[in-house]
Amino acid sequence: MNALTLDVRNVTKRYGDGETAVTAVRDVSLAIQPSEIVLIMGPSGSGKTTLLSMMGALLHPTAGTIRLDGTALSDLSERQLPPIRLRQFGFIFQDFNLLSALSILENVALVAELAGSKRKAAREKATAILTELGLGARLDFLPEKLSGGEKQRVAIARALINDPALILADEPTANLDSKIGHEIMRLLRRIAKEQGRSVVIVSHDQRIRDIADRVLWLEDGRFKDVITMTTDPVCGMTVERDRAVSVERDGEAFYFCSKGCREEFLGRLRSEDMGGCRSAVLQRAGSVFAHLASGARDGHASD
Amino acid sequence: MLLARRNLTHDRVRLVLSITGVALSVMLILLLSGYLAGIYRQSATYLENAPGSVVVAQQGVRTFAGSSSFLSSDVLDSVRTTPGVAQAVPIVMQAAVLELHDRKEIASLVGYDAAQGGGPWKLAEGRTPEADHEVVVDQVLADQHGISIGSALTILDQQFTVVGLSADTSLWIGSYVFAGAEAVQTMLRAPGVWSAIFVTPSAGVSDADIVRAIAIPGIEAFPKTDKIEADRRGIARIYDAPLGLMVGIAFVVGVLVVGLVIYTATVERRREYGALKAIGMKNRTLYRLVTRQALIAAVAGGLLGVALAFGLAALLIALRPQFPIVIEPGAIATALAASLVMAVLAALAPARAIAGLAPAEVFR
Numbered sequence: 198m199n200a201l202t203l204d205v206r207n208v209t210k211r212y213g214d215g216e217t218a219v220t221a222v223r224d225v226s227l228a229i230q231p232s233e234i235v236l237i238m239g240p241s242g243s244g245k246t247t248l249l250s251m252m253g254a255l256l257h258p259t260a261g262t263i264r265l266d267g268t269a270l271s272d273l274s275e276r277q278l279p280p281i282r283l284r285q286f287g288f289i290f291q292d293f294n295l296l297s298a299l300s301i302l303e304n305v306a307l308v309a310e311l312a313g314s315k316r317k318a319a320r321e322k323a324t325a326i327l328t329e330l331g332l333g334a335r336l337d338f339l340p341e342k343l344s345g346g347e348k349q350r351v352a353i354a355r356a357l358i359n360d361p362a363l364i365l366a367d368e369p370t371a372n373l374d375s376k377i378g379h380e381i382m383r384l385l386r387r388i389a390k391e392q393g394r395s396v397v398i399v400s401h402d403q404r405i406r407d408i409a410d411r412v413l414w415l416e417d418g419r420f421k422d423v424i425t426m427t428t429d430p431v432c433g434m435t436v437e438r439d440r441a442v443s444v445e446r447d448g449e450a451f452y453f454c455s456k457g458c459r460e461e462f463l464g465r466l467r468s469e470d471m472g473g474c475r476s477a478v479l480q481r482a483g484s485v486f487a488h489l490a491s492g493a494r495d496g497h498a499s500d
Numbered sequence: 501m502l503l504a505r506r507n508l509t510h511d512r513v514r515l516v517l518s519i520t521g522v523a524l525s526v527m528l529i530l531l532l533s534g535y536l537a538g539i540y541r542q543s544a545t546y547l548e549n550a551p552g553s554v555v556v557a558q559q560g561v562r563t564f565a566g567s568s569s570f571l572s573s574d575v576l577d578s579v580r581t582t583p584g585v586a587q588a589v590p591i592v593m594q595a596a597v598l599e600l601h602d603r604k605e606i607a608s609l610v611g612y613d614a615a616q617g618g619g620p621w622k623l624a625e626g627r628t629p630e631a632d633h634e635v636v637v638d639q640v641l642a643d644q645h646g647i648s649i650g651s652a653l654t655i656l657d658q659q660f661t662v663v664g665l666s667a668d669t670s671l672w673i674g675s676y677v678f679a680g681a682e683a684v685q686t687m688l689r690a691p692g693v694w695s696a697i698f699v700t701p702s703a704g705v706s707d708a709d710i711v712r713a714i715a716i717p718g719i720e721a722f723p724k725t726d727k728i729e730a731d732r733r734g735i736a737r738i739y740d741a742p743l744g745l746m747v748g749i750a751f752v753v754g755v756l757v758v759g760l761v762i763y764t765a766t767v768e769r770r771r772e773y774g775a776l777k778a779i780g781m782k783n784r785t786l787y788r789l790v791t792r793q794a795l796i797a798a799v800a801g802g803l804l805g806v807a808l809a810f811g812l813a814a815l816l817i818a819l820r821p822q823f824p825i826v827i828e829p830g831a832i833a834t835a836l837a838a839s840l841v842m843a844v845l846a847a848l849a850p851a852r853a854i855a856g857l858a859p860a861e862v863f864r
């Protein structure tokens with residue numbers, strides 16, 4: 198795999214024409230850097246899936262260009278796209294979309310074979326990846342025999358097998374409980390950081406934002422200002438900084454989900470003042486904040 | 501392709517349904533065409549076993565079992581004296597109603613001269629007729645009506661005694677009954693009158709030469725093969741359209757069964773095929789995938805159908821020996837080819853369904 202940059206420039210997608218036309222994505226630009234994890238969030242119908250599909254060369258933009266390291270994907274014909282989808286992108290779907298008639302090993306190996314691997318080599322490679330993802334004991338199982346989290350790990354193995362530069366995932370945790378969802382997200386983060394792949398995730402799930410390097414907010418087909426999120430130091434909830442209840446202490450701002458949490462925080466500060474460990478609380482809260490703030494600083498949005 | 505096989509075997513019920521569908525269709529095609537082939541063969545057996553290679557009959561009378569052909573002894577004499585004629589065997593043939601104890605049966609009554617030929621070619625039991633009022637009847641007919649050697653038989657109000665049973669002489673309607681020529685002529689009140697003469701040319705003389713040489717007014721000579729062909733066409737006029745229609749329906753039903761099964765299986769796996777497209781499988785590969793599924797089902801069904809056809813044909817022949825079902829190698833080849841065509845046609849609808857699948861749809 199070589200590190201590739203995906204460059205989306207002034208891309209618009211309109212479905213249908215005339216009176217019934219729907220503009221799902223309007224003049225959106227963004228660039229994905231190697232080993233970057235970008236999370237695209239936004240309300241339902243805001244165009245997230247449409248944008249992701251265009252980024253993965255599954256859908257032609259109505260206007261604008263999408264370049265993968267200089268190659269304009271948006272100019273290629275439908276016949277030229279399958280090899281690019283096969284080798285440059287790894288797709289992860291909300292409902293896994295594994296082939297129900299094949300064992301998980303075959304599911305993964307098939308994709309390597311499509312890319313030209315010999316059967317034996319493909320099986321070996323698939324075995325290695327599945328084993329690394331903790332599925333070594335399940336190789337001959339049919340997908341229906343696996344739990345949701347296991348299925349999604351198979352899907353991740355399938356997305357990885359051809360060594361793609363980019364992983365594109367649409368709601369990868371929507372069908373998983375939050376603990377498993379988080380595990381999957383950490384796995385994706387590890388893949389991005391250890392293997393240098395870019396990961397683009399579309400999600401509604403607020404709980405996964407802390408693994409992203411950059412969070413983009415799509416609304417009505419456009420990126421809105423990136424909302425900086427932070428963690429309520431009392432209850433641990435992720436809150437929007439600009440809308441949160443806040444308090445400033447010693448030149449530093451703290452954000453809370455509610456007035457109740459702020460009161461509790463202030464109360465604790467007061468009691469810890471007496472106990473003398475005030476600085477510890479401030480430090481803990483501060484460090485979480487700093488981490489998220491740096492994530493937000495890198496993020497940029499175009500509108 | 502592994503996936504094609506797995507997709508098929510994953511849904512056992514579907515696989516069984518589609519294989520059975522093709523098998524029944526192929527079986528029906530084979531039985532129907534075998535039935536027709538049996539009728540054709542029956543219609544030709546008498547002539548094929550009759551002596552000679554040229555037939556002489558009254559002008560314009562080519563079906564001498566039904567409408568009667570009358571040839572006088574003079575005609576026989578002049579045929580015999582025609583140069584190039586090595587042998588001329590006359591027979592008299594008449595459709596007759598047999599009065600059996602339980603019901604009436606139609607038979608082709610053949611009067612022949614045992615010394616010359618034209619009689620039964622395979623005797624299952626007994627002997628050929630020697631005296632007047634002795635007959636050989638078809639074995640199948642005899643079995644069905646409890647006739648055995650020594651039984652009495654009434655034909656056109658005359659009493660006969662069965663002295664032999666012949667094999668291979670049943671007809672799709674009725675059967676052959678053989679008696680001495682004179683006995684038949686007497687019964688028909690037409691002594692010395694023949695229906696047809698079978699001519700064997702001398703060495704070095706062709707059928708065409710004989711046909712040309714026999715130039716008697718009101719009389720016609722033609723190669724035996726022409727007559728067989730004409731009979732065949734006569735049967736074809738009656739049977740080809742309905743049997744062809746039934747074969748066609750069987751074929752269409754086969755296509756529909758496999759098509760429907762593969763189509764629903766494809767539509768059900770729509771998301772999987774969509775995912776394969778998104779992952780980068782080419783349309784062509786996907787078409788191959790569904791076509792292969794249809795092919796596997798159709799070939800398995802075709803082979804099973806051939807086996808079933810043979811089994812059922814044997815059973816039918818055992819139960820109803822007068823309806824022979826002849827499954828010819830050509831018919832088997834055609835039926836198997838038909839199953840392949842079924843597969844290809846059956847794969848069309850699913851292939852279209854896949855072609856119309858946008859790769860981005862998997863994200864919906």
Ligand SMILES: Nc1ncnc2c1ncn2[C@@H]1O[C@H](COP(=O)(O)OP(=O)(O)OP(=O)(O)O)[C@@H](O)[C@H]1O
Nearest residue numbers: 212213219220221240241242243244245246247248
């Ligand atoms: N194939 C299509 N034909 C017509 N309109 C479409 C099509 N796909 C999407 N749309 C419309 O485009 C808009 C954006 O859809 P999209 O699926 O990209 O939204 P989304 O942000 O992924 O929503 P969700 O969070 O519900 O998945 C919607 O208004 C949708 O109705």
Ligand SMILES: [Mg+2]
Nearest residue numbers: 245246247367
């Ligand atoms: Mg969506």
